[in-house]
Amino acid sequence: MKSVLTGFNILKPALAMAMLFFMVLTSDGQQTKPAESGYAPVNGIKVYYEVYGKGMPIVLLHGAFYNIDMNWAELIPELSKTRKVIAIEFQGHGRSPYSDRKLDIVSLASDVEGVMNYLKVDSADVAEYSMGGSIAYQFAIQYPEQLRKLVIISSTYKSSGWLPVVNRGLEGFKPEFFDNTPLKTAYDALAPDKTKWREFLQQMIVFAGESFDCGDANIAKIKSPVLLISGDNDGVDKIELMKTYQLLGGGVAADLEPMPKSRLAIVPSQGHVTVMMQTKTISGYLDDFLK
Secondary structure, rough: OOHHHHHHHHHOOOOHHHHHHHHHHHOOOOOOOOOEEEEEEEEEEEEEEEEOOEEEEEEEEEOOOOOHHHHHHOOHHOOOOOOEEEEEOOOOOOOOOOOOOOOOOHHHHHHHHHHHHHHHOOOOEEEEHHHHHHHHHHHHHHHHHEEEEEEEEOOOOOOHOOOOHHHOOOOOOOOOOOOOOOHHHHHHHHHHHHHHHHHHHHHHHHHHHHOOEOOOOHOOOOOEEEEEEEEOOEOOOOOHHHHHHHHOOOOOOOOOOOOOOEEEEEEEOOOOOOOHHHHHHHHHHHHHHHH
């Protein structure tokens, strides 16, 4: 697999990512069936959700091009032992139908709040990965009263929080470049309307190309404890990540003053996709932080 990915990285980095998506999709993790699933009508669209377990609710938000299984199949069995797990698939992803509604983090954060209201969940912990993290930051700003604790995995609240090479990752790409890839196989397996494949990709390429910034001042106002998890080589600018942690109250000399309520964890020797495969490590961080 390593030599194959090297070749893909030279030619088309996004297709290399698709190969890794496929590795996650076909992993041998435990498969847990949801106790409940369905579609929540929110903001003029339908959002697919799954519910597992019982207890204090935690909402899971996936990354770009992912679905619930690809992102969370390894962690849901552990989390659902003691928690009510609510996993959501964003507009056009997985089982959620494609919509021509413009994608932006404000609308997607509102969708999350809409699903929570539909399921009569007043407040919850929220954990997310990659694109889901940017949406979760916006959720924390828009709906602070509905957030208990926040977990951000390999993500940022502003475009400049990524390394420049990441922001340039899809420049010049066209939807047809992703045909006949494992990414399309995963899409076809779940999408309600497979004919929307290229429209969905074009929408995502436009979304990925637009700059966003939730604002330093808004991040500093987040009162909920935040756990930041990042691979040491996952494309997140570590200088900006440390600035984020400082905005959240971290980066102090804890021997001389109180330990901050937020936390920062750097997982060594991990990229953007592989950090999400470190199930035992992430599960341990979540268990200690959320309890």
